[in-house]
Structures are given as C-alpha cells and as structure tokens.
Amino acid sequence: MSGTTITCRKLGFLYDGEEQPVIQDINLEIARNQRVAIIGASGSGKSTLCQLLCGLLPRSGGGTREGEVLLDGIDPAAAPIASIAEAVGVLFQDPDAQLVQGIVEDEAAFGPENMRVSPAEIEERVAQSLAAVRLLDRRLDPVRRLSGGQRQRTAIAAVLALRPRLYVFDDACASLDAAAQANFLQLCFTLQAEGRTLIT
Template sequence: MAAVELRKLCFRYAGSEKPALTDIDLTIEEGESILITGPSGCGKSTLVRVLMGLIPHSYPGELKGEAYVFGMDVKNTPVSRIATRCGIVFQNPDNQLFTFSVEDDVAFGPENLALPPDEIGRRVDEALRLVGIEHLRHSSPNNLSGGEQQKAAIASILSMKPSLLIFDEPTSMLDPSSSASLIQRIFELKRSLDETGGKTTVIIVEHRIDLLLKHLSRIVVVSEGRVILDGDPLRVLEDSFRKKIPINIPPLLQIYFRVKDKCGLKNPPATVKELVSMLGGPTSNG
C-alpha cells in the first residue's frame, strides 16, 4: 500500500477565488524520503495539511479529487485517527509545545491514545533518546532554545510511532549550523527507525536543498498549486535549472549543470575543489 496517494486533488480555501492546489497526482511509497519544494505561496503547506487531514477537517474550503494516506480517505477519516500514522512538525515549534514540561508534551499523544501507563513511559523514554534530549525531560519548553524546542516537537511526534513523518520548513527558525544538524538528525532517525523493522516515510518541505540532497529519494516541485516536476533529485534539479524555476539549487550544482556537457563531466562534484580537479585545474595546494 502506498503511504500517500493523491488523485486529481484540488483545494480552494473558503473565501479565496484562486485554488491553492490544482489537479495534484502524487503517489509516495512507504520508505521514501521526499522533498517538496517550490516558490513561496505555491501550495506546499496546503499540500501537507491535506496529508494530515487538517484539510478538509480544520480548514474550510472546497476539496475535490481523492486523497488517501495509508489507504485512509482523508475526507472521512478523523484527524485523530490519521495522527496515529502521520506526524507533522511545523516551522514554529512553539505551536506544538503547550504543557509545562518536555516530558508531558511528549506523553500527550500516547495519553490521548489511552495507552497503558508503562507503554506511555517506554514511548516517552524512547522518543527523548532518539532525538537526544533525555536531559531536558523536566525542562519547561519555554526555557529551551529554538533548536531544543524543535527537537522536543519532533519527540512529541515520535512518541506516537508514526509511519509518515512530515516536516514543514523545520529549519526556518534555526541558524545555519543548527539547520545542518537538524537535517542530519532527521535522516539518522529514519535510519534507526528502519533498522528496528519499520519503513518510515519522510516528507520534508524545505528551502535548504544543499543540506538535504544526499538523503532524498525524490524531489517534487510545486508551482502555483500544481506539481510541475517529480522524480530523481538530480534530474529534477537539472530540469529546474534549465527551465529557470526559482528554487534554491545549490550554486555548485548550477555550475555543474552549466558546464557538464561542454566539459564531459559524468557526475556532480561534492566540493568546489573536486569541481576544479574535474575541470583539469591544479589539485595540490589547499
């Protein structure tokens, strides 16, 4: 069964004349790591709201077409049921943390599932360990740094043991080095969940393509509410470059795309030094 299946999906927010999503066809298999990108206002957050059932259940509007998440039809499945399989981390973790201790926030989801107390305790311990914040369990979320709050928000989702993890611009509140370590942490997390027999699907909306590229199975580019490119990450970036689609293609790749045919380059360079060497430049110093 696919993790996500959207067929001819259209959505228009109530009171808005223009549709936010138009004719979206998208299938995401279990275990994939997908980047959804595209210019501001193109519909990325709207798309992930559909996957959580927040559209249509919390946002009024007109939804047409079909949307299934693990076979559940989002139109007639309660958000609370979808939340047992899908967890979302929003760009502002503040919206997600609302109790007086990290531990209580992380326990909130499993408590709502009415799980036995010892199972809740195990889940909280495991989620805190996975994101590396056991030492913050008794802290108030208000006293944490942006990066720590982001980790607490991720732990509060992991305690529900979701099969689909969605991140909507998780690094937007973080400095460059915290952004890099958060992205690294997300995919380490996926690997460790997969090692314990799971098949976790990751969907991430993010502008920092450079940090993500090596982790992705696919890139989906959305423009004005439509999927305009979908496929192998490098191919999608090259198509975006040639079609001048305004997404954040790493500069090194832009140079590679420009010269690869003329200079007979077969693979993208990982560093500027490697590119210089591929182009026959000096390699010895520095």
C-alpha cells in the same frame, strides 16, 4: 513496522475568500517506506499539501478540497481522528503552534496518552523520542525556557512518540542549528530503515 501508501488524484484546494486554488490537479503515488521531498518556493502550497495529507484541511480551516487523498485507502479528511493519529504524524515549521503542555516530557507523552497507550509504554516512548532528539537531559524543563531549536526538537519528539506509519515534516529544520539538522537527517534515515514513509 509498515509504512503508509499515499494516493492523490486531481487534488486541489481553494481557501475561502481566494479566487485561485493554492494547489490544483496534483496526482501522486507514494509507496510504503519511501522518503519524498516536496520542494517549492514560499507560498507554493507545500504546507497546504501537508495539511491535506494529514487531514487538518479541510477539517480545521475554511476552504474546499477537490479530488482525492488516500492513506492506505482511507481519506484523512473523513476518517476518525484516532485512525489518523495512528497513520500519520505531522510537524510544522512553528513548534509553538504544536506544543501545549509546558514541560518537555509532557509534550512527548501527550499524544500517546490520548491514544490510551499503557503507562509503561508511554515512558518508553518518551525516553526514546527525547533521546532521539538529544533532549533526554532536559525532559523536566519548562518549554518556555528552551531555545527555538530546542522547542522544535521537542515538537519532533512529540511526533516520534506517536510512532505513526507516515511522518510529514513540513520545513522541520527551519529553526535547527547545523548539528541538529544533521541529527534530524540521520533520524529520517533511521525511520525509513524501520519501514516508515516520510515526507520532508
């Protein structure tokens, strides 16, 4: 599996109604198979950058992007959604904003189903992704019965099941206990070893 190259040139974003851009003049190059940590204080623009990388901004929020973002030469703000789903999987801090199906295994299957993956491969992806986050024994549970950390692990599994070339984990450990954090770190090493690009 090949990862994704990321190029940002003079990247900035101004939300509607704001006077100052939340980020501006960002230039970066991330090569395939790299793992990069984005560090900054709360409100410094980390989540905005993550949303720009996966194309959620400016598609889904009011604001104006300046500059350029390219994933393997493709602008995520302009490319078809299916192409972006194959290129990048994103996980944000709040799992409830990403969980939509109600049952753990259905959450993991949702993305591959929408990508028209075969039923046999969907089952394989669901089993592997839930095993990776240690939720295989909870696969038939309603999401509402899970703890906050288990919901976050379910959201991680849903992203893993997409098998994208680039993973963007925006504060993914926020609601995980120490054991789950250690497992997540090992998972990141595994994904990188498989050739993926990671932003954490």
